[in-house]
Amino acid sequence: xxxxxxxxxxxxxxxxxxxxxxxxLHCGHSYCKDCVNGYWDQEDQSGVYSCPQCRHTFTPRPLLxxxxxxxxxxxxxxxxxxKTLPAKDEVAPGDVECDFCTxxxxxxxxxxxxxxxxxxxxxxxxHYTSAAFKRHKLVDVSASMQEKICSKHxxxxxxxCRTDDQCICLLCxxxxxxGHDTVSAAAERKEKQKQFGMKKQRYQQTMQEKEKQLLxxxxxxxxxxxxxxxxxxxxxxxxxxxxxxxxxxxxxxxxLIGDQEKAVASLAxxxxxxxxxxxxxxxxxxxxxxxxxxxxxxxxxxxxxxxxFGCKEPDMSSDYxxxxxxxxxxxxxxxxxxxxxxxSMAKAFAEISETIQVESDPKTRQExxxxxxxxxxxxxxxxxxxxxxxxxxxxxxxxxxxxxxNHAERYIKYNQVLCAEGLSGVCYWExxxxxxxxxxxxxxxxxxxxESGFGYSDKSWCxxxxxxxxxxxxxxxxTKMSVPCSPTVGVxxxxxxxxxxxxxxxxxxxxxxxxxxxxxxxxxxxxxFIVSKGxxxxxxxxxxxx
Numbered sequence: 404x405x406x407x408x409x410x411x412x413x414x415x416x417x418x419x420x421x422x423x424x425x426x427x428l429h430c431g432h433s434y435c436k437d438c439v440n441g442y443w444d445q446e447d448q449s450g451v452y453s454c455p456q457c458r459h460t461f462t463p464r465p466l467l468x469x470x471x472x473x474x475x476x477x478x479x480x481x482x483x484x485x486k487t488l489p490a491k492d493e494v495a496p497g498d499v500e501c502d503f504c505t506x507x508x509x510x511x512x513x514x515x516x517x518x519x520x521x522x523x524x525x526x527x528x529x530h531y532t533s534a535a536f537k538r539h540k541l542v543d544v545s546a547s548m549q550e551k552i553c554s555k556h557x558x559x560x561x562x563x564c565r566t567d568d569q570c571i572c573l574l575c576x577x578x579x580x581x582g583h584d585t586v587s588a589a590a591e592r593k594e595k596q597k598q599f600g601m602k603k604q605r606y607q608q609t610m611q612e613k614e615k616q617l618l619x620x621x622x623x624x625x626x627x628x629x630x631x632x633x634x635x636x637x638x639x640x641x642x643x644x645x646x647x648x649x650x651x652x653x654x655x656x657x658x659l660i661g662d663q664e665k666a667v668a669s670l671a672x673x674x675x676x677x678x679x680x681x682x683x684x685x686x687x688x689x690x691x692x693x694x695x696x697x698x699x700x701x702x703x704x705x706x707x708x709x710x711x712f713g714c715k716e717p718d719m720s721s722d723y724x725x726x727x728x729x730x731x732x733x734x735x736x737x738x739x740x741x742x743x744x745x746x747s748m749a750k751a752f753a754e755i756s757e758t759i760q761v762e763s764d765p766k767t768r769q770e771x772x773x774x775x776x777x778x779x780x781x782x783x784x785x786x787x788x789x790x791x792x793x794x795x796x797x798x799x800x801x802x803x804x805x806x807x808x809n810h811a812e813r814y815i816k817y818n819q820v821l822c823a824e825g826l827s828g829v830c831y832w833e834x835x836x837x838x839x840x841x842x843x844x845x846x847x848x849x850x851x852x853x854e855s856g857f858g859y860s861d862k863s864w865c866x867x868x869x870x871x872x873x874x875x876x877x878x879x880x881x882t883k884m885s886v887p888c889s890p891t892v893g894v895x896x897x898x899x900x901x902x903x904x905x906x907x908x909x910x911x912x913x914x915x916x917x918x919x920x921x922x923x924x925x926x927x928x929x930x931x932f933i934v935s936k937g938x939x940x941x942x943x944x945x946x947x948x949x
Contacts, residue, residue, distance in 0.1 A: 413477070416456055416525045417442055419507045425473040430459040433470055440467070456525070458533045499544050501526055516540045516559060519552060555579075563591035656738075764895070764902065765831075768912045771895060772945040774831040778930055780942070781823040783810040789820050789934055798932060799939040800838070817856050818934050821848070822942075825927030826896055832930065833893045833908060833945045838938025840869040842876075843892055845903060845928040857933055864920055865933070866905045868892065875905070875918040884917050892917070893945065898924050 415422050417438035424436040432454050434442075443452050443464065452461045494500050499511040501523035511521035515530065517539040522530070530536040551560050558572035566583035576585055586594075688711075695707050765771045780795040787804040791797070798820050807813065814820070825848060834843055844857035844865030857865040858876025867874045868888050875882040891908040903920040932940045 413473075414525075416528075419504060419509060419525070422473055422477060425470045425477065426467040427470040427473075428454055428459070428465060429461065430454045430457050432456050433473055436467055436469075456528050456532075458529055458535065511544045513541045514544050516542060516551070519559065561588055562586070563588050565591070764897075764904070766914070768893070768908065768914055768945060771831045771893060771906075771914065774829045774895070775945050776824070776826065776830040776832055778822045778824055778832055778942050781812070781821050782807070784812045784814060784819070784821040784931075786814045786818045786820065789818060791820070793941070796943075797939060797941040798934055800934045800936050819857065820932055820934070821846075822930040825929050827898045827924075827927040829898070830896045831893060831945065833891055833943050834932075835891050835941045835943050836868055836938065837890065838935065840867065840935040841938045841940050842867045842933035843894060843905065843940070844931045844933070845894070845896065846931055847926045848929050857931055863931075864903055865931075866892070866918060873917065877920070882918065886915055886917055888917060891943070894930070896928060898928065903928075 413421055415425075415435045415438050416432070417434055420435075422433065422435055425433050426436045426439065427433045428439075434455070439455070442455055450462060452464050453459060454461075494508050494510050499514075499521050500508045501511045502520040503526040504523060509523035509525070512524050513527050513530075514521045515536075521544050527541075530539055530541060552558070553560055553572035553575060555578075556572050556574040558574055560570040560572055562571050562573060562576055562585050563569075564571050564575075564580045564583050564585050566585075567580065570588060571580055571585070576583075691707075692711065695704055695711070698704055765774070778796075780791050780798055782791055782795065785791055785798070785805070785807065787807060788801055790799045790801045790805060792799065800818060812821075826845075836843070842857055842865045844863055846857060846863035846865075849862065855863075857863045858867070859879050861878040864877045865875070866884070866888075867876060873884040873886070873888045875884060886907060889907045889909050893906040893908050893914065895904045895906065896902070901921055901923045903922075905917040905919075907915045907917055909915070934940055
């Protein structure tokens, strides 16, 4: 603070620049010699001269003497290279200018409700030191001082008219607001301050409740994360146990097959050796028969014939015909059966995954509403007998065909219309329907116009709603729904998870599942409607009373 006043003392409060040839008055304030002389020359002093800051008067006109201390200080500052002193509080964007600064505008620090002007720190000093400004009321600087002035009487707004709920001046009380219930601005402020306090208290209570809900939500999220981690750990544990068990059985089976193969192969080797030995003996006997048949010695031939004819005939039986593949055929069948069981296990895992997805779906209307999306009907797709209204949020069948320009996306065969928005995230929307029959659908938007009705191809899914029967259609296959449908239907889409569900919404906001689809979506889905004769469909905001 001391440094601030030291810097301020080096500036002239008239030109707002550094002092040049500084002089001091008897009141203690210092100015540039030329500035104070010019100030007194411009005014009609009538023999009385005053200080521009404190309004102290002098008679006669003072003789100005050089303030040698300030002059030497300015010279020293210049010698050390400080040719210019730090700028004072200059006006920055958004600041209010001082109304009394002339040469260089400075930032105003206070506004006076009596003077109806704003002052910088220098020009504000008389309000603190002079008795003439004792009754003036200073307030925080305001850029809208003109708003505090009556536009009709150019007087300060000091009164509040409760009849017209506006601020007025004292002249207005006797003029346009004569006979009205009027009070001082301070009194009305005090009354409104009470209401403000109650409103503030309600805000605080609401904020505390919201903070409590936020804490509960964070705790639920933490609990959810802990439950997720536990489920992941259990899943990993069971999976590792199954893999370890399967690996052990695979190794045991591999070892068993190897042992069986070795046992059978060992037996086969013995039989092979025996067969090879018998073949060698048969070849030896065959060779003897060949040699004997060509000998010319009749006595030798006859002697050997008796011996050969006395030998046992070769064994032609098939005792060696063993089934080497039989054990492994059994193993292959057993492994195949095991694979079938594993497929059943995979289906069980798929059912668990499906259960997880179902459990993660929103349950209440409030939860569904968190994913609420804004939809508008596309007039370029509307069939000629469909009338769009209420900002393209409602479609009604009308007997008179609408005059619409030709468009490549317009339906010309069925009473169908699409929404302009393609959905690929998590979305929820509600519709109100009236009349004999309507269909609420989602479909892919293909390049060529698909003139089949919603639900008759693999690119669209829809529910058909009527007072007597509700059905679901996709790829030309109909599924009857046992749940009765209300006049309000909610549609939930989780595109990435491949989930599409239709819900009946009661007047009390209760949700009841009509049908749920689990598939894989490859493109953005566009909501669409079929509106039969005498029917209408309106897209509504979830939870808003209608």
